[in-house]
Amino acid sequence: MKTLLVLDFDHTVVDDNSDTWVIRCLPGERLPDSVTKTYRKGHWTEYMGNVMNYLGEQNVTPDQIRLVLETIPFTEGMKNLLTYVSRRKDAIDCIVISDSNTLFIEWILRAAGLQAAVDEVFTNPARVDERGSLEVRRHHAHSCPDCPVNICKREVLRRYLSERAEYGAVFYAGDGGNDLCPVACLREQDTVMPRKGYTLEKRLLQPGRPVKPRVVAWSSGQEILEELKARD
Template identity: 45%
Template sequence: MSGCFPAAGLRCLSRGGGGMAAQGAPRFLLTFDFDETIVDENSDDWIERAAPGQRLPEGLRATYREGFYNEFMQRVFQYLGEQGVRPRDLRAVYEAIPLSPGMGDLLQFVARQGACFEVILISDANTFGVESSLRAAGHLGLFRRIFSNPAAPDARGLLALRPFHAQHGCARCPSNMCKHKVLGDYLRERARDGVHFERLFYVGDGSNDFCPAGLLASGDVAFPRRGYPMHRLIQEAQKAEPGSFRATVVPWETAHDIRQHLQQVLKAS
């Protein structure tokens, strides 16, 4: 039986601590993406269901520019508001997005481990949608922090979206968010709090999840969704420069694959 179960009353080791951490201190940081990871759809595509005819006008679609998706979604929310779509309507749409297969079971499993896992979410979607979806599914309380593009009703009562980062220096990531920077800043923040994780786990699917996975060291685990851009980029990096990607790679098709690996980690620890 793993010492991570809260009923066992055992302490969790901290990363690099060389001894016992305080009672209840997290051993592992578990980071999730949202779109096509926690939920089985892209929430920005799913929100089109709130538009008249459940489809955006072609003229609006044509304004999208590569690397500036957040700006495009700002225009989408403005258009929806002009069509009479209110935040309560959008909330109902977000609440209907299905979880990825096995994800509900995985999140319940993690919650049962008590303080062993500290869980955060980094998403290029928006806070309103992510929180609405997780709250409806009963999992919002699991996440210590949610990092996403801020979205909230404005003075007119319409949903307004802003970028997470005003600027960053990463050429790989979209202009509004670099997940590598988000994760790195969070790890430094927790280190100042005296929290040093024994291992990092990152669950994602997209190309923007490859960048933060570069922070993972030997002994950490990347969980890319099998066949999705994050998985392909890791494979390309491993082929181009063997050993350059230091973390263990565990592709997943359903969240049961992730749970199974985490169970093995806990049993071995």
């Protein structure tokens, strides 16, 4: 039976937030208050739409955004992890579930030559619109009260698993609060891997929060790789 590796993207695969990295396209690398004050908790994709509109108004092109995104650093060891996964497609499936967007993730993985490692990406759809600006939309509508309005990672993972043959083991690696919800999909033979010092690890350690899967914290992609190799 194959193994499934599920990865978050921002602060997991890459060592920063790809959405905020685009601000480096602007002079002074900052947004005006008129844009930043449009953010509402749980409505990040709507806010990023406002950011993209502003970049377009400043004549920042999609190519300029792509070139800036290609400079975002990968988290230590992640390139080795993804290279290994790309060579073991007979035994390992790999998906990304992220609150970023399709274009950012595609550009970053392609520039690093790592797109072959990832079988599917579940994130907010993005495209270049008729004006030549980037447009970002919600991944889906859902009713989960614990997740941002644009994506519930548990719903995404549950649907993915329901449509495929059973995996021998699932490894889920992430860092943020929105990576807690999909942990409910995992079984005792699975492993949740929170990044050390980040929100997911802190929430998993809260008293009275029972979780079925094994919990193994990580600080480098190499540690995730070693866990995979032990299973492989």
